[in-house]
Amino acid sequence: MIHMTESISVATAREADARTINEIGIPSLVLMERAALGSTARLLNGDFDLTKVLIVAGTGNNGGDGLVVARLLHVRGIDVTVMMTGDPKKASPETAQQLKILAYYGITMQPTTTDIADYTTIVDAIFGVGLDRPVAGRYADWINAINASAAKVLAIDVPSGLNADTGQPQGATVKAAVTSTMAYPKIGFNQSTAQPYTGKVVVEDIGVYLANNS
Numbered sequence: 151m152i153h154m155t156e157s158i159s160v161a162t163a164r165e166a167d168a169r170t171i172n173e174i175g176i177p178s179l180v181l182m183e184r185a186a187l188g189s190t191a192r193l194l195n196g197d198f199d200l201t202k203v204l205i206v207a208g209t210g211n212n213g214g215d216g217l218v219v220a221r222l223l224h225v226r227g228i229d230v231t232v233m234m235t236g237d238p239k240k241a242s243p244e245t246a247q248q249l250k251i252l253a254y255y256g257i258t259m260q261p262t263t264t265d266i267a268d269y270t271t272i273v274d275a276i277f278g279v280g281l282d283r284p285v286a287g288r289y290a291d292w293i294n295a296i297n298a299s300a301a302k303v304l305a306i307d308v309p310s311g312l313n314a315d316t317g318q319p320q321g322a323t324v325k326a327a328v329t330s331t332m333a334y335p336k337i338g339f340n341q342s343t344a345q346p347y348t349g350k351v352v353v354e355d356i357g358v359y360l361a362n363n364s
């Protein structure tokens with residue numbers, strides 16, 4: 151029996167991912183695909199204006215989820231552009247693989263800029279549960295530009311900059327309309343401080359379950 155409504159800490163989320171990949175043997179790329187299928191379904195449910203979509207992706211696996219969303223929208227004929235934050239040469243193995251796939255499809259990559267006012271929807275895939283320090287510098291500039299845009303924002307897993315354990319912003323933090331979170335809600339989302347950043351929280355079943363559920 152799966153109970154995906156209980157909230158979990160970042161450490162538990164990371165343990166559950168690692169157990170699923172390393173002990174059960176479901177490849178990380180499979181989980182990434184399922185994560186992105188979940189987020190893409192939220193984007194396609196009619197609540198978002200998908201006329202012109204920007205995916206802002208970091209180099210970790212949260213960014214990889216975002217790159218898969220870019221592909222899934224592109225193959226449906228949606229106008230999608232990707233902006234990578236951080237150095238793509240430092241991408242995680244899964245995210246590097248997704249970058250190769252995007253190149254195959256010829257998906258538009260735009261240089262990093264704060265000039266992103268021209269989009270109807272922005273997907274925030276900069277940081278997820280891997281956030282390990284306050285957001286500052288250029289990352290803060292990009293996050294502030296996302297928040298200043300009129301676009302509706304969907305955050306993947308965690309609004310970038312939000313501490314998913316405490317529910318407190320760690321420097322500049324994305325304000326999302328919807329947070330498409332993976333496997334289970336994170337405990338910090340229950341704090342009143344988190345709600346202006348998460349917006350509505352929706353949970354995606356990606357095949358990762360707590361040990362007592364599988």
Ligand SMILES: NC(=O)C1=CN([C@@H]2O[C@H](COP(=O)(O)OP(=O)(O)OC[C@H]3O[C@@H](n4cnc5c(N)ncnc54)[C@H](O)[C@@H]3O)[C@@H](O)[C@H]2O)[C@@H](O)CC1
Pocket residue numbers: 167168171178179181182185208209210211212213215242276277278279280281282283284285286289306307308332356
């Ligand atoms: N294979 C897996 O473990 C899965 C991971 N998933 C996704 O992957 C995410 C976790 O991926 P990662 O562990 O790669 O971590 P993230 O992608 O959340 O971020 C890690 C990267 O951000 C950098 N970073 C952290 N805080 C920063 C700051 N304040 N300023 C600048 N850089 C900063 C780190 O140095 C690291 O390079 C989840 O939130 C979820 O979206 C999902 O695809 C499901 C499966």
Ligand SMILES: [K+]
Pocket residue numbers: 212274275276277278305306307308309310
């Ligand atoms: K995010």
